[in-house]
Every structure is written in C-alpha cells, then in structure tokens.
Amino acid sequence: MQEPVIKVIIPAFNESQSIQQVIEDIPKKLVDGIVVVNNASSDATAKRARQSGATVIDQPKRGYGNACLKGIDYLKKSKNPPDIVVFLDADYSDSPDEMGQIVDPIIENNVDLVIGSRALGNREPGAMKPQQIFGNWLATSLMRLFWNAKFTDLGPFRAIKFNKLLELNMQDTTFGWTVEMQVKALKHNFAYTEVPVSYKKRIGVSKISGTINGSIKAGYKILYTIFKNL
Structure with missing residues (x-):
C-alpha cells in the first residue's frame, strides 16, 4: 500500500483536560484528518479539540461504540474516505506519537487489522486497573480457545483498513466495541x-474502569459479545 490516506477517530466524553495533548502528539505528516466525536460532553472537550485543529462531530447518544459508529459514518460519507482508520482514546493514556508503528504492518505487510498491545508494551504501573488486566486476559484466552487467536489485549489504540472495517458491519454501541x-x-x-505500545496513567478519572458499576458492565458486555458470536 503506497501513501495511503490515514484518518483518526477519537471518541471523547468529557476529556477537556487531555484532548489537546492527544491531538498535538499525533504525527501530522502521517495522517490526513483527525475526527473527534464529542460524545455528549458537558465540558470544553469540543471547543479544545477544534482549537487543536481537529474536525469535531457530535454524537449525543452516550456510548463508546456509538461514538465510533458516528465517526465511521462520517468518514464513509466524506469526499475523501480513508484507506486506513486509526482509533485512539482521548484520555492520553495511549501515546499518539507511536501511531506510525500501529499503521506500519498494514502499509508494509498488507495486514488488515493491527492492535496496539499494552500487554506486550511498556505499561506504567497503575495505568491499568486489576479488573482491566483480568478482563483482557479472560477475553483473549476465550478468543484463543474458540478461534485459536493470538491476541494479548483489547487495546483501544488500533488501526484497520477502512474497507475491511465496513465489512465487519460493527454494531456494538457501548463497552463491547x-x-x-x-x-x-x-x-x-x-x-x-x-x-507493543506504551500505556500510561490517564488524565482524569475513567468512566468505565474507574467505577465498580462501569467495570461490571464492561466485563459483562465483553463476555456477552464473545459468546454471541460463537
């Protein structure tokens, strides 16, 4: 794949403290557009994202999957849809400057999907809660059991060919995305x-792993998603 069009989708819910740093650290020579999906934020997330040069679209219906689906729909209808789309969280726990190594296997080796693995990379102590570590281990173990998969993580920092993403007909609107x-x-x-990707403590409090209720809901949805696809 030569000189692909690469665009970034960043779902964001009340991430005004971190969104500018995330956008500023994305290698601008690598990407052709950054889309921040403002997911019913009540703070200055949208304003600060626009100030940093991103395109901001609104998704008032809460949910990580809802935000991602909104971003996909926007890119699908754009005049210049991407060859590759990168998903990146807005809390600055990922390292946006590592985006080159995320897309490189697609460009150089024609891979369809690349997951940034926090399990294989340099993870700052305390960056992931114990329930996140266990949940990732359980989910990847089940995928290994059922499909002989070699995944080690469900990391949000990932890249996929856009045409392949559309083939998947993604449906999940919340934690199972x-x-x-x-x-x-x-x-x-x-x-x-x-x-391998670096992973550091996020800026602000997680809306999922930072609460018991959020962790339980996320864990249930992840297991539900795996078993319904058997």
Missing part, C-alpha cells in the same frame, strides 16, 4: 497482528 471488532475479524479470516 473493541472485542466485537477482534472477534468479527477472526470470523472473517482477516490478517491481523499486534504491536
């Missing part, structure tokens, strides 16, 4: 790989 993509990629026999 990442695992749905990986399970469906396995069922479609997509070529995939993982690359």
Whole structure:
C-alpha cells in the first residue's frame, strides 16, 4: 500500500483536560484528518479539540461504540474516505506519537487489522486497573480457545483498513466495541497482528474502569459479545 490516506477517530466524553495533548502528539505528516466525536460532553472537550485543529462531530447518544459508529459514518460519507482508520482514546493514556508503528504492518505487510498491545508494551504501573488486566486476559484466552487467536489485549489504540472495517458491519454501541471488532475479524479470516505500545496513567478519572458499576458492565458486555458470536 503506497501513501495511503490515514484518518483518526477519537471518541471523547468529557476529556477537556487531555484532548489537546492527544491531538498535538499525533504525527501530522502521517495522517490526513483527525475526527473527534464529542460524545455528549458537558465540558470544553469540543471547543479544545477544534482549537487543536481537529474536525469535531457530535454524537449525543452516550456510548463508546456509538461514538465510533458516528465517526465511521462520517468518514464513509466524506469526499475523501480513508484507506486506513486509526482509533485512539482521548484520555492520553495511549501515546499518539507511536501511531506510525500501529499503521506500519498494514502499509508494509498488507495486514488488515493491527492492535496496539499494552500487554506486550511498556505499561506504567497503575495505568491499568486489576479488573482491566483480568478482563483482557479472560477475553483473549476465550478468543484463543474458540478461534485459536493470538491476541494479548483489547487495546483501544488500533488501526484497520477502512474497507475491511465496513465489512465487519460493527454494531456494538457501548463497552463491547473493541472485542466485537477482534472477534468479527477472526470470523472473517482477516490478517491481523499486534504491536507493543506504551500505556500510561490517564488524565482524569475513567468512566468505565474507574467505577465498580462501569467495570461490571464492561466485563459483562465483553463476555456477552464473545459468546454471541460463537
């Protein structure tokens, strides 16, 4: 793949403290557009994203998957849809400057899907809660059991060919988004790989792993998504 069009989708719910740093650290020579999906934020997330040069679209219906689906729909209808789309969280726990190594296997080796693995990379102590670590281990173990998958993480920092993403017909609107993509990629026999990525403590409090209720809901949805795709 020569000089692909690469665009970034960043779902964001009340991430005004971090969104500018995330956008500023994205390698601008690498990407052709940054889309921040403002997911019913009540703070200055949208304003600060626009100030940093991103395109901001609104998704008033809460949910990580809802925000991602809104971003996909926007890119699908754009005049210059991407060859590759990168998903990146807005809390600055990922390192946007590592985006080159996320997209490189697609460009150089024609891989369809690349997951940034926090399990393989340099993870700051305390960056992931114990329930996140266990949840990732359980989900990837089940994928290994059912589909002989070699995933080590459900990391949100990932890249996928846009045409392949559309083939997956993504549906999940909340916490099952990442695992749905990986399970469906396995069922479609997509070529995939993982690359090690850095992971640090997020700015602000997590809306999912930072609460007991959020962790339980996320865990249930991840397991539900795996088993319904058997």
